[in-house]
Amino acid sequence: MSPARPPEGAHSLSEGQARSAKGATASTVPLLDVAGVSKSFRGLRAVADASLRVEAGEIVALIGPNGAGKTTLFNLVAGALAPDAGSIRFAGREIAGLRADQVCAQGIGRTFQIVKPFADMSVLDNVMVGGFLGTNRAAVARERARRALAALGMDALRHRPAASLTLPDRKRLEVARALATQPRLLLLDEVMAGLRPTETEAMVRAFQALNREQSVTILLIEHVMRAVMALARRVYVLHHGEIIASGTPHEVTRDERVLQSYLGAEAL
């Protein structure tokens, strides 16, 4: 199984990705195309016939009340779970049913809602695990790791044991680790939760930079609406496992069904 990604080199990220990203947009094949995906757990429908698309270079948000099935959908895309029905195409390739590590090799990086750091390793080592994708040279992995850490402003923390980080820093660590795998699509699961406003701003700016300068496409699950408004070009709303609305942030936050589903959502 060979990953569908640009060949390795010291500065591999920007050019190759930008090229293929532009190419994808030009041919209107969405980078991520989720069609009619369903998943049930012992009779409980977590995701019901959900469809969404993310074009290369976009930042798209997935919102919805708690228990709507957002993380399950992420797990389906990332290969942690296999869908009961439907198809998931990434850059034109069907990836439904692939293992999580295979999906990562295809170019999708993800974070977890409940952070999962490698507690007994240092910050740098944590991110290097991601950096080793596609190479077995420690120097290359370290280089990628440091760049990912720098993108999130964490370079100074790199020798600290991961277990000693605060929660916001652990969330940034998750992102850095996913980033080090040089993904074309980044799945971010509630990375803004628990951050102070200044920290949220910093994260938003970091993601915007990543999106702009390194053509990383982003699909994020978020409750923090200010981040959604600032980042997302389009928004999907999930409720009881179904996509009930999609559109620009402004459209969606005024949609009747969406407001009802949130039963008094956060301030717009």
Add this chain to the structure above:
Amino acid sequence: MSLDLVVNVLLGGLLTGLVYGLMALGLSVIYGVVRIVNFAHGELMALAMYCTVVAFAALKVDPLWMVFPVAAGFFGVGYLLQRALINPFIDRPEHSQFMLLLAVALILVNGLLMAFGPDARNVQVDYALDSYQIGPVLVDKVRVVCALVALAACALLWAVFRFTSFGKAIRACADNLLGARVVGLDVAHLYGLTFGLGCACVGVAGTLLTLLVDVTPASGPAYTLLAFIIVIIGGLGSMPGALAGGVLIGMSEAAAGIAFSPSAKSMVSFALLIVVLAFKPQGLFARR
């Protein structure tokens, strides 16, 4: 090999298996609630066996009467063990808990070795050679009695969990630990009770087994392994599974004893374990 012999042997295995089932039940209960793998289980049983042997040698107490003091004593031992030693370890990683109980097991086994030496001991009661005749089948009286007592103990345990308030509280802990804490249940105490109950089971099983087999210090680790095999085959946390697994193992051991050689008995049990782990790792009766 006549049919009668085969039936006799298998029936004997079934009855012994019920006692094994009681032993495994204790382990399953502990795991099902406290979520700790009691690696000292067999060693505790060996301890119970030695207590019974000593009581018989010194006071001529019939093991069947010993069941009561042993059950009570081991309940206390289990409770103390849980609260004093194991509770602080509840949140530690699994292998740490494992190692701790391994240490306890080591100390127990070698303590028994130091106290009693390596030779086998057993209990010879007057009715040891009596048997019942049911049609063409000849069945040892001791085996039947032991099996009945084991079943009674299992039934009692089931009743405790079903009908008493602390039984229900324990089940609540098993189902939803956070909820139980929120509701104000004293989880440490309940865990202690559970471990106590598990140890009581193992104590009773041990007492009964002295009527059926010899005991040596090495029996401890052997029974720990056997208990695990039974519980894994039956399904960790499943009460009927523990009994069914015990019967299965008892019968296959007996069958292996006559089909191959007596020392091959445990090989069959291990082979069964490997087969179950390969094809149905959650156990034959699992519901978790």
Add this chain to the structure above:
Amino acid sequence: MNDLLAPFLQAPRRSRNALLVLLALLLLAPVVLDRYLLSLAILVLYFAFVGQAWNLMMGLCGQLSLGHALYVGLGAYTAAALYQHFGLTPWLGMLAAVAVCVAVASVIGWLAFRFGIAGTYFALLTIAFAEFTRIGFDHFAWVGGSGGFFLKVVQQEAADWLNLRGHPRMFYYLALALAAGAFVLTTWLMHSRAGYYFRAIRDNEEAARAAGVDTFRYKMVAIQISAALTALAGVFFAFYYNNLFPEQIFNMGRSIEIILAPIIGGIGTLFGPVIGAALLTLISEVLTEVLQALGIQAPGLKQILYGVALGVCIMFMPHGIWPALARRFGWQRDDGETRS
């Protein structure tokens, strides 16, 4: 090649010098040690080696094996049988031993990892295999069954390196080579992709998968490497002790012996197994001497003390002695990270 040497070249000068001095001392030891102390040193090196082999699986990759005696036994019997029955030199017998152990480890790994059997279940599976093999070998007449398998013992001063017969000095250097080799291998592994992936699997398997680690494959690699190294320990055991009994070599007590050193010394560290081995052998010998001097015949007392040591260690120093020492002496980087 650069990558292979990197960890050693990049180590701080103080550590490198200390290691070199230690190596020199170890190389010269047989000159000054008497036969008894030499045999002790061999024991320490043996347990350091086999502990490091186990440590690779557990400390580095997080897979708890409590049946490692299986590989010692299989390795020992394979090489011994090939030597005794076919006259095959142990250097080739070693290859066969490694092959056998890697095959068995692959079976265990495949059974376990395919279904995600982890933690306790996995440990029990390893115990079951070891016990199964122990009873099996009791009936294995070709290698002596329960009566034991014996290699021709030749009392000679000269070292017969081809057949591994000779003075304990030869075995000392062999043991030293094994222990040093394991040390080097572990160091190299820890700095390689496999090492990073192993530790990721140990710390959080799901997150490792999300970062692109093929966890099944790497767990298999871990168990195979560990088994291969332990096989070598078995070969050493066979040719050093010259007699093999299934009851002794496969039994669970042996498996526990193997894990005590790395646990007490420090799971997952480079120096842990070495320190643990040294400490345990020391305590064991001191204990034996004391008991003999007092005239106390207490079979099992040593084991009880092992149990107590294990319990105390797990309770108060769960990471072992080495990390605690390293913290005490400040062998850490400024920002608080403990090295090796």
